[in-house]
Amino acid sequence: MDPFFYLIIFAGAVAGASTGFLGVYIVGMRMPFIGTCISHAAMAGTIFSCLLGIPPTIGAVTFSVFSAMSMAAIPPDKSRLDTNVGLAILFSFMLGLTFLGIGLVESSRSEILGLLWGNILFVQRKSVLAITAIALLLVLFGTFFNKEMKVLLFSRSIASATGVHQGFVYCLFLCLCGITLSVNLQIIGGLMIFSLITNPAAAAYQICRGHRAVVIAATLFGVLSTVSGFLVSFYFDLPTGACIVIVSTVIFALSVLCRLLSNAKI
């Protein structure tokens, strides 16, 4: 195997770990659609960066963070709007902006479509550094806001009624979602991000007891999905993204099977 592939495997592992970790909270809060939503925000941001002549990453991250933060405007206790409906509205708006941009910027279509499907095989060293730095930021967030995030997962109503600074921590989490997903998007693409957010975390929720076990399992399942998906694609000469998505789905299916076969009350 060419040494360059080690970089791809490392990048995949970091992206899988980051999305698996974030997925614990995103799936737990029942808003997996945020992945697709942020992907399209990043695409819209990339296109408008091209129009304005600024670096695409700046536009992608800005659009992603703003769209993620707009979810904070839906309060937990007095809203008549379900978070997923809010995300669907935002998604359609971002899709509209994306297609508007595609119509306006003819030259960068391939780059934009690359964002949707991802291009892990063309990973650059600086992108790997960026996702590694963000993964470390996630570790810090998970360490310092672990107790608040647990309450937020369990009940945002309890969190706000009992004085947990849930608004602040939730905004911080959304902001981190926007940054993490938009930067990882450049490596693994929007469609793969959606499955890597959802499948490893959903699998962990099936078989784990306790929050720490869920976090560790989801992170490992994320790494397992990307690394083994890549290896399968390498040795059998198959499309990498498709293999990663299928492996993560198989992990979820196996975890459901484990739970059904196990007698333990989980």
Next chain:
Amino acid sequence: MSEDFLKLSDIHITRAGKTILHIDHLHIQSGQFVNIIGTNGAGKTTLLKVICGLLKPSAGSVVFNHILINSLNPWQKSNIRKRIGYIPQSTEYNSELPFTAREVAAMGRTSIKPLLTGLSRADYEHVDFWMEKLGLNDQKNQTFRSLSGGEQQKVLIARAMVQEPLMLMLDEPTSNLDFNWKLRISRIVRELHQQPGLTVLMVSHEISSIPVNVDRTILLHKGGILADGNSEQVLTSAVIQDVYECEINIFETEGNKYVFSRELSRQ
């Protein structure tokens, strides 16, 4: 007489031009056990949200433990709420996640610990103390989602007590429980009320069995206080028939009051 712990004056909440809560005057003393009853939509949950500062009234003032909470910013309000133990309705929390019972109880410490700090061994000792006191030792490491409705309610009570609250707010704590668990949870709440200085506010739409040892019963109707006093004064046949718009019988035995609809009694 104990001092006033909670004072509400001239509270008005309007939605789309319609008044949904109007309280001219409500004082609750420290250590009181107050039962708030009323029909669906009477304004009970709205009143709880106003008291803990989650809902800002269009007019009026709320003084909680000598602090006027209307004028505080969200961060300061959060600090006030740290001493409110809140037990919500079952629709308000996600019982499908694999948190252990001990993890859920330990969430009570999150309110009183500063940001960026973790829970210490002393915090977990406090958690274990309340789990043992509520008879949850065997369920400690089980997932919350695998427990029965009554056991889940006990874990939520432990979570609230771990917070070392000045006030316990329970929103229809027995609404989804069977008869046996209703009695057990009511007994636990009565025992908790013996904690020095703990004010208990319990909201319920059930009047079929009125708990004993309640200091005060407040009957809300159409957003206002219709009756306020001890159970004997508030729960008269005339008032209940008027509010619930049905004919009822009230039976009293061993200090408890039981309310039956005449239609059901005949069946």
